[in-house]
Amino acid sequence: MASVKKLEEVAELKRTRTEYEDDIEVLVGPERARFVVHMHIICKRSSFFESACSDRWMKERKPIELVDDKPDTFSAYLKLVYEGELRSSLPQNEYLELVRLYVLADRSRDLRAANAVIDGIIRYSDTTWSLPPKSAIRLAMNSTPPKSALQRLVRDYCVQEAGPQWIVDPEKPDDGEELPRSFLVAVAEEFMTRRRQANYGERVADTYSRRIKEMPRCHYHQHDDSCPPCKSAATAK
Numbered sequence: 001m002a003s004v005k006k007l008e009e010v011a012e013l014k015r016t017r018t019e020y021e022d023d024i025e026v027l028v029g030p031e032r033a034r035f036v037v038h039m040h041i042i043c044k045r046s047s048f049f050e051s052a053c054s055d056r057w058m059k060e061r062k063p064i065e066l067v068d069d070k071p072d073t074f075s076a077y078l079k080l081v082y083e084g085e086l087r088s089s090l091p092q093n094e095y096l097e098l099v100r101l102y103v104l105a106d107r108s109r110d111l112r113a114a115n116a117v118i119d120g121i122i123r124y125s126d127t128t129w130s131l132p133p134k135s136a137i138r139l140a141m142n143s144t145p146p147k148s149a150l151q152r153l154v155r156d157y158c159v160q161e162a163g164p165q166w167i168v169d170p171e172k173p174d175d176g177e178e179l180p181r182s183f184l185v186a187v188a189e190e191f192m193t194r195r196r197q198a199n200y201g202e203r204v205a206d207t208y209s210r211r212i213k214e215m216p217r218c219h220y221h222q223h224d225d226s227c228p229p230c231k232s233a234a235t236a237k
């Protein structure tokens with residue numbers, strides 16, 4: 001069974017660690033795929049898991065349930081937490097997979113993971129010369145808080161890099177999907193803000209045409225005491 005295989009993968013990841021403290025059980029998705037995770041490691045990364053592992057939970061030993069996430073996404077999250085690597089997947093699904101992973105990391109309040117996914121999206125866009133598809137934008141707009149780092153990033157891909165055909169492509173009308181109203185409003189608002197900046201003396205090229213990959217490294221990151229600003233402030237490459 002898939003869930004047993006994933007359990008083995010997690011166990012393998014754990015064997016690389018010398019500490020064997022308390023484990024927590026996590027049930028993911030409507031199918032409740034079972035994962036066992038090292039409490040010490042995941043609670044250090046995520047304030048969501050830290051509160052879920054509070055005394056009350058641990059006394060009752062209840063599993064933590066993530067009904068809205070997919071087992072594959074949680075598996076990718078664990079790989080990021082344990083090995084610091086973003087899992088690669090099929091190119092046509094990469095943006096959606098990355099957005100799902102961002103949603104999970106953001107909801108878990110794991111800023112390091114969320115920032116790593118942001119960097120992964122920028123890298124993927126740069127290497128494939130592509131922009132996030134509408135399905136990924138819909139997920140980003142519907143599953144993260146307003147003006148989240150991810151929402152700002154997909155908005156800026158539209159404002160800074162996309163041509164008009166990207167919003168309405170006569171060949172592929174919207175991939176059969178519409179962009180959410182909240183996204184179109186955010187794009188219009190950003191254009192107006194930038195027009196005003198340009199009127200006040202910024203170069204029009206800087207205001208509208210800067211490549212996302214050339215933005216300062218922390219521009220789309222979130223930082224706090226648990227996740228200090230990145231040392232390299234040059235670019236997001």
Ligand SMILES: [Zn+2]
Nearest residue numbers: 218221229230
């Ligand atoms: Zn940063």
